[in-house]
Amino acid sequence: MQFFLEVLIGGLLSGVMYSFVALGFVLIYKASGVFNFAQGAMVFAAALTFVGFQELGAPFWLALLLAFAVMVVLGVLTERIVLRPLVNQPPITLFMATIGLTYVIEGLAQGTWGATVRGLELGIQDEPVQWLMEATDIGVSKFDLFGAGIAALLVTLLALFFQYTRVGRALRAVADDHQAALSIGIPLQTIWRIVWAVAGFVALVAGLIWGARNGVSFSLTFTALKALPVLILGGFTSIPGAIVGGLIIGSTEKLAEVYLGQYVGGGIDSWFPYVMALAFLLIRPEGLFGEKHIDRV
Amino acid sequence: MFYREAGQFKTSYAADQQIFPITQDRVGVLLILAFAFLAVPVLFNEYWLKAILIPFLIFSLAALGLNILTGYAGQLSLGSAAFMAVGAFASYNFMLRIDGMPILLAFALGGLSAALVGIAFGLPSLRIKGFYLAVATLAAQFFIVWALTKFGWFSNYSSSGVISAQEMEILGYKFVTPEAKYLLVLAIVVLLALAAKNMVRSSVGRAWMAVRDMDVAAEVIGIRIMHTKLLAFAVSSFYCGVAGALYAYAYIGTVEPEGFNLDLSFKILFMIIIGGVGSIVGAFLGAAFIVLLPIALDVMVQEWLSGILSPSISSNLQLIVFGGLIIFFLIVEPHGLARLWQIGKEKLRLWPFPH
Amino acid sequence: MSGRKIGDVILDLQNISLRFGGVKALTNISFDVREHEIRAIIGPNGAGKSSMLNVINGVYHPQEGRINFHGEERRRMEPHMAAKQGISRTFQNIALFKGMSVLDNVMTGRITKMKANFLEQAIRIGRAGREEIEHRKKVEEVIDFLEIQHIRKTPVGRLPYGLQKRVELARALAAEPTMLLLDEPMAGMNVEEKQDMCRFILDVNDQFGTTIVLIEHDMGVVMDISDRVVVLDYGKKIGDGTPDEVRNNQEVISAYLGVAH
Numbered sequence: 038m039q040f041f042l043e044v045l046i047g048g049l050l051s052g053v054m055y056s057f058v059a060l061g062f063v064l065i066y067k068a069s070g071v072f073n074f075a076q077g078a079m080v081f082a083a084a085l086t087f088v089g090f091q092e093l094g095a096p097f098w099l100a101l102l103l104a105f106a107v108m109v110v111l112g113v114l115t116e117r118i119v120l121r122p123l124v125n126q127p128p129i130t131l132f133m134a135t136i137g138l139t140y141v142i143e144g145l146a147q148g149t150w151g152a153t154v155r156g157l158e159l160g161i162q163d164e165p166v167q168w169l170m171e172a173t174d175i176g177v178s179k180f181d182l183f184g185a186g187i188a189a190l191l192v193t194l195l196a197l198f199f200q201y202t203r204v205g206r207a208l209r210a211v212a213d214d215h216q217a218a219l220s221i222g223i224p225l226q227t228i229w230r231i232v233w234a235v236a237g238f239v240a241l242v243a244g245l246i247w248g249a250r251n252g253v254s255f256s257l258t259f260t261a262l263k264a265l266p267v268l269i270l271g272g273f274t275s276i277p278g279a280i281v282g283g284l285i286i287g288s289t290e291k292l293a294e295v296y297l298g299q300y301v302g303g304g305i306d307s308w309f310p311y312v313m314a315l316a317f318l319l320i321r322p323e324g325l326f327g328e329k330h331i332d333r334v
Numbered sequence: 335m336f337y338r339e340a341g342q343f344k345t346s347y348a349a350d351q352q353i354f355p356i357t358q359d360r361v362g363v364l365l366i367l368a369f370a371f372l373a374v375p376v377l378f379n380e381y382w383l384k385a386i387l388i389p390f391l392i393f394s395l396a397a398l399g400l401n402i403l404t405g406y407a408g409q410l411s412l413g414s415a416a417f418m419a420v421g422a423f424a425s426y427n428f429m430l431r432i433d434g435m436p437i438l439l440a441f442a443l444g445g446l447s448a449a450l451v452g453i454a455f456g457l458p459s460l461r462i463k464g465f466y467l468a469v470a471t472l473a474a475q476f477f478i479v480w481a482l483t484k485f486g487w488f489s490n491y492s493s494s495g496v497i498s499a500q501e502m503e504i505l506g507y508k509f510v511t512p513e514a515k516y517l518l519v520l521a522i523v524v525l526l527a528l529a530a531k532n533m534v535r536s537s538v539g540r541a542w543m544a545v546r547d548m549d550v551a552a553e554v555i556g557i558r559i560m561h562t563k564l565l566a567f568a569v570s571s572f573y574c575g576v577a578g579a580l581y582a583y584a585y586i587g588t589v590e591p592e593g594f595n596l597d598l599s600f601k602i603l604f605m606i607i608i609g610g611v612g613s614i615v616g617a618f619l620g621a622a623f624i625v626l627l628p629i630a631l632d633v634m635v636q637e638w639l640s641g642i643l644s645p646s647i648s649s650n651l652q653l654i655v656f657g658g659l660i661i662f663f664l665i666v667e668p669h670g671l672a673r674l675w676q677i678g679k680e681k682l683r684l685w686p687f688p689h
Numbered sequence: 690m691s692g693r694k695i696g697d698v699i700l701d702l703q704n705i706s707l708r709f710g711g712v713k714a715l716t717n718i719s720f721d722v723r724e725h726e727i728r729a730i731i732g733p734n735g736a737g738k739s740s741m742l743n744v745i746n747g748v749y750h751p752q753e754g755r756i757n758f759h760g761e762e763r764r765r766m767e768p769h770m771a772a773k774q775g776i777s778r779t780f781q782n783i784a785l786f787k788g789m790s791v792l793d794n795v796m797t798g799r800i801t802k803m804k805a806n807f808l809e810q811a812i813r814i815g816r817a818g819r820e821e822i823e824h825r826k827k828v829e830e831v832i833d834f835l836e837i838q839h840i841r842k843t844p845v846g847r848l849p850y851g852l853q854k855r856v857e858l859a860r861a862l863a864a865e866p867t868m869l870l871l872d873e874p875m876a877g878m879n880v881e882e883k884q885d886m887c888r889f890i891l892d893v894n895d896q897f898g899t900t901i902v903l904i905e906h907d908m909g910v911v912m913d914i915s916d917r918v919v920v921l922d923y924g925k926k927i928g929d930g931t932p933d934e935v936r937n938n939q940e941v942i943s944a945y946l947g948v949a950h
Contacts (some may be wrong), residue, residue, distance in 0.1 A: 072465045122665040129410055132465050133607060134664045136600060140657025148650035265469045302484040311473035318462050318470065347825040348818075529811040536810035536817060537796070537803045544786045544797050551784035554746060555864065556772025556801035565807060612788065 042175050044295050045288055050181030052287020053188045054250075057243035058264035059271065059279035060192070061236040066273045067212040068232040071120065071131045075138040077261025079237060082146035083108050084244030084253045088157055089150035101241075108237030111142070116229045143258065152255065157248035159183075184246045191242060192280060195235075204231055212274070263290075266314030272324030281325060286310045337682045353531055370520055375513040383512040384585075390625045391516075391523045392580045397605040397617035398530055399573025404603075405612035406534055407566035408546025409459050413471040414574050414602040416478035419594035420448040421575025422582035423488050426497045430490060437502045441522070441579045448575025449568040451478070456567030460560050475596055482591035489591075496590045499583040515584045522580065526573060531614050533569070542566050543612075574602075604656060608663050610672025619671040627659075628652050695916060696724030699900060700745065700868065705754035707740055707924075714740040715751065715924045722868070727894055727901045729911045731935075732921035733944065738904045739781055741921065742870045745902065746771035746778055772801050777861035778870035781904075783853045787846040791856050794845055795831060798863030799824040828863050835859045835889060851882040858889065869893065871903040875910060883907065887914060912936065920944070 058080055065073045086107050090100035119134055161183045165176035199205040210218040211228050219225055247257055267286050271278025294306045317324075337358050344350040354360045378387065400414045425444030429435050455474040459467050482488050482495055489495040502509040502518065509515050533539050541562045544552035553559050582589045601624055609620020635648040667673055700722040707715040715737045722728045730738045743749040744756070747766040756763040758774065777798070786794050803824060805817035832838055835855050840848060845856055854874060861869055874890065875883045891914055893899050905911045911918060912932040920928035920941045928934075928941040935941055 119661055119665075126664075126668075129464055130664055130668065132410075132468065133603070134661050136603070137657040137660030137664070140600075140653045140660070142657075144650040144653030144655075144657065148647055148654065152650075262472070265472065269466060269469055304480060304484065308473060308476035308480050311469070311476055315458055315470050315473045318458055318466060322462050322466070347822045347829075351821060351825065532813040533807060533811045536805075536807075536813070536821060537800050538807040538810050540789070540793055540797045541800060543789050543793070544800075547786035547788050548784050550748070550768075551780060551786070552797075553768040554748065554772065554778060554784075555797055555860065556769050557797070558769050569807070 039174055041292075043177075044291050046175065046177050047181065048288035048291030049284050050178065050185050050287070051291065052284040053181075053185045053280075054243065054247055054260075054283070055263050055267045055286055056188060056280045056283025057191075057239065057246065058261045059267040059283055060195070060276065061239040061243070062264055062268055063271075063274065063276055063279045064195075064232055064236045064239065068208055069120065069211075069229050070128060070215070071135065072128065072273070073138075073236070074132060074135040075115075075142055076236065076240060076264065077258045078139040078142040078146075079108065079111070079240035080244040080247065080261045081253075081255065081257040082111070082142050082244075083237065083241035084157060084248035084257060085146045085150045085155075087241065087245060088155045088248065088253050092155075101245075104241055105238060108241055109234040112233030112237045113230050116226065116233050120229060121226065139258075143255070147255070154252050154254040155248075157245065157253050159245065159249040161249075163250065180250065184250075187242060187246065188280070191239065192276065195276065198235075204228070208232065263310050266310040268324075269314040270317055270325060272326040275324070275326035278324060278326035286313070289313060337679070337685075351535070353535070367524065370524075371517065375516060380512050383516045386625060386629070388512070388516055388519055388585050389581075390621055391519045392577050392585055393602065393605060393621040393625060394618045395523050395526060395580065396574050396577035396602050397609065397621050398527060398614065399570045399577060400602050401606045401609075401612065401614070401617045402530060402534070402542070402573065403566050403570035405606055405610075405616075406539060406546065407542035407563060407570075409456075409563060409566060410464070410468045411471040411570070412468050412596070412599050412603065413455065413474035413478070415578075415594040415596070415598035416475045417448045417452055417571040417574035418578025418581060418598070419478055419482055419591055420451045420571075421445055421578035422499075422589055422594070423482055423497065423591070424448065424575070425579035426499065426582065427488065427490075429500045437500075437504060437583070441576055441583075444579040445572040445575040448578065449572040452567040452571025452574075453564050456564050456571075459563050459567065472596075475599055479591045479594060494590055495592075496588060497582065498588045499586075502583055509584075519580055519584050522576065526576065527614060527618075530573070534614065538562075538565065546612075604660055606670075607660055608670055610670030610675075611668070613670070613672035615675065616670050616672030619675065623671065624656075627655065631655060695726045698722065699724045699759055700902075701755075701757040702744070703755040703757070705741075705744060705751045705756070707737075707744060707749055707751040713924055714749075715744070718754075718921070718924075718926045720919045720926065720929055722900060722902055723916075724900055725894070725898050726916040727890070727903065727914055729915035729918045730902065730904045730921060731906075731908070731911055731918060735923075736921040737924040738921055739872055740924075742778060742872055742902065742904065745870060746776050769801075772864060775864075775867035776870065777864045777866035777868070779854070779857045779861050779872055779874060781872040781876065783850075783857055785845045785853055785857055785860070788844070790842050790844055791837060791848070791859075792828070792832075792841045794856055795828045795859045795863045796824065798831075798860040799828060801864065827865075831859050831862045834862070834892075851878050854878065854882075854886070855889070858886075862893065865897075866899060868900045868902065871901060871905075873904050873906065875905060875907055883910065890914060 058076060061076045061079065062073060065071055065076070083104055087100050087104040090103045091097070095103060115138060119138055120131070123131055123134055161180050163178050163180040166179050166182065169175060169177055199209060207218070207223045207228055208231070210221075210223055211225060215225065243261075244253075244257070247260060251257070251260070263286065267279060267282040270285055271280070271282025290306045290309050293309045294303070298305045342357060344355065349355070354363060374387065375383070396414060396418055399417070400411060403409050403411050421444040424447035425440045428440040428443045429437070451474075455471065458470040462470060486495075489497045502515070509518050534542070541552070541557045544555070544557055545559060545562050549559055578594065586593070605620035605624045606617060607620070608623050609618065610616025631652055632648060635651065663670060698721045702721065703719050705715055705718045706713070718741070730741055732738050740749060744751050747768045747770060750765060786797065803820055805820050809815060809817040832841060835858060837852065837855055837859060840852060845853060848856065858871075858874065871890070875886050878886065887910060890901060890903070894901050903915070915932060917930060918928070918932055918935045919926060920935055920938070922944040927944055928938040930938070
């Protein structure tokens with residue numbers, strides 16, 4: 038039982054990481070209807086940029102700031118060069134364009150900073166929390182708890198941002214109906230740029246935490262891909278969905294690996310989230326928190 | 335001046351429904367085929383055959399397969415490479431486990447195995463569309479590669495799932511030289527391309543396009559959506575499966591499941607985007623482009639920038655150029671090279687009197 | 690209108706109710722359609738007219754009510770079955786296959802009649818090739834009938850609205866339906882295009898004896914060409930009868946013109 042709980046909690050906390058990436062997807066999808074496949078590459082690029090600046094001698098906060106600035110520039114350029122010319126194209130075309138964008142971002146990031154695997158130090162140890170260990174005999178990583186805390190903070194911040202700022206209101210209006218938002222004078226392109234910048238920020242935070250845990254390497258992009266099943270589970274438009282979906286994927290993935298993996302030779306976490314999302318799609322195509330869609334003819 | 339359809343009147347529907355209704359096109363295609371079968375093996379050296387022409391033909395076939403599914407039937411797939419893997423490993427096992435298995439039959443059975451797997455992973459398409467479906471095909475991509483690596487039976491318990499393709503032999507003739515392999519691949523690809531063209535210009539192709547363009551209306555005029563979509567998955571996966579078998583037997587020789595990774599799937603997707611979504615000739619143009627581009631980039635980097643750029647940068651440059659081109663084509667010419675080809679032909683029809 | 694004799698009831702709808710979640714689209718509607726007649730469904734926007742057509746050809750499944758077609762009680766039906774039973778339709782917002790040529794669009798109308806399987810079509814020997822030509826002939830008849838020969842090979846996406854509507858009618862007719870459902874066939878057309886469309890509808894009805902159920906907003910047209918009219922308002926039936934009867938129905942008048950306050 039203890040072992041089960043340990044696996045479950047570990048899974049939930051690593052699920053938080055998936056939620057991070059999924060959050061970036063949701064933001065962009067809500068505001069512009071673009072399924073941004075490049076979010077994973079953005080996570081990788083952000084982490085690499087941060088580490089790169091640190092290697093150049095920048096202190097933590099400066100590196101963070103510079104990396105954020107780079108992500109904002111990237112977002113703004115993406116809006117200008119990729120999205121604006123493709124406005125009014127079918128969503129699937131935009132989706133394919135973001136696959137192209139993925140390659141560009143990966144190439145640029147590795148071309149600039151090199152492709153070697155680096156470590157990333159945030160100063161928090163990946164070791165069990167002592168008092169919890171003593172009280173309940175369950176090992177919970179400090180680092181995972183820290184990640185979960187950051188996630189909670191970030192989601193709260195985003196929620197406040199959406200709820201109480203002018204930009205946030207405009208964003209929600211755009212998410213509801215592009216045309217209507219345009220017609221009352223909300224500058225769509227500005228909104229998109231802001232959203233891409235925010236998504237870049239989310240990617241940076243995700244990149245830092247993932248990078249500190251697993252090292253900054255190309256495989257980050259694959260980890261980030263696991264945000265896709267999270268989205269399917271949670272629905273493309275829901276921030277709580279991204280969080281809950283991440284938790285579900287993270288915990289079931291770990292449980293499946295531990296309890297089922299041994300019968301089939303392990304490594305099933307490479308595909309388990311996808312197959313689970315697939316099974317889920319068949320039962321509830323709109324996701325946990327998505328909106329049901331009725332076809333009209 | 336010589337490329338005209340003026341004066342070529344069709345007096346029967348049969349004549350009007352030919353693949354190439356314009357005489358010059360027919361002659362042109364026959365010339366290209368004659369060149370490909372007769373002149374190419376003589377004119378081109380081993381490097382060209384082995385490193386460029388054979389992979390070009392094989393990728394064309396895979397792109398053809400994906401184009402049937404994505405371009406004609408409108409179902410986006412990110413798992414083409416996985417279906418290639420199924421074809422390769424299935425063919426290998428048919429050859430390995432059945433004595434006297436003819437190689438062509440093994441390829442066909444490999445394709446059929448891929449078709450069956452394709453149908454299984456196509457089932458979700460009955461309920462979901464668009465990028466939901468794209469994510470579902472990622473499940474196929476990761477699951478299949480994992481299964482082929484984990485279960486030793488598929489690779490006859492070799493280490494890390496590597497298989498070595500057996501020799502290809504038809505009626506006692508062994509296909510070992512690059513020329514022989516090239517001709518075999520060419521023959522298979524030409525036949526399958528012809529079959530694909532026939533399908534897309536018949537009612538099955540129209541059903542695919544109808545489902546792609548507006549599925550509700552398609553259903554109302556009597557098209558069975560489920561049947562049509564699953565058929566597209568099956569045929570597409572068959573093509574990818576045969577391509578995968580050829581990839582193992584005629585191109586690489588020794589393959590592992592990891593070789594059919596997500597990157598390869600994306601490459602095939604890029605071929606149809608650049609070549610032309612929903613176009614048979616586009617699959618060939620796109621494959622040629624994607625096969626030649628890295629080689630051209632390498633040459634350019636070495637010629638002009640050697641010393642300035644390190645080799646690792648050239649591989650990143652490749653990523654950037656690939657990605658950039660995809661975005662460029664989606665923005666500027668969403669119908670790809672095939673459309674440019676067509677525009678070129680229209681211009682030629684008017685040349686040299688454009689007014 | 691010569692040569693056309695209105696026959697027995699071929700489609701009988703009894704107490705149809707249709708809901709989407711909590712929203713009632715149709716409430717307890719009954720009416721019938723007789724063989725060879727032109728039956729119009731009219732009503733203000735949102736009255737449930739399109740839903741009615743969708744019920745007839747099986748796109749929507751009413752929660753209550755019975756449908757009898759050609760003397761057979763209908764069970765739950767998939768939309769593609771309607772085409773097999775001889776029901777074709779056009780859509781309010783043109784639902785052509787935009788990536789295909791006019792000819793290919795109209796050819797899709799024959800799909801239920803083509804027998805060759807995909808393997809025969811891939812090899813294109815035997816009946817697959819023959820079939821293409823046979824059906825092409827039939828399709829060319831329809832194309833001639835609707836006078837769209839000149840745009841045969843044009844992608845439909847490039848055609849003007851009025852012609853697209855005509856191509857959609859061609860696709861429906863290519864199936865040689867016994868019953869044709871037309872959802873606002875004249876919406877958005879100019880007077881000339883409307884006249885053409887009227888003529889086509891009357892000709893179809895007259896020459897092929899096709900039963901027609903149509904939705905139309907243009908009252909002049911409806912009163913001119915239809916034999917009987919059903920009037921819907923807020924998902925309920927408020928009138929049913931010949932154009933004259935409907936025109937003088939008090940409830941219909943108030944629904945359309947509003948009651949004087």
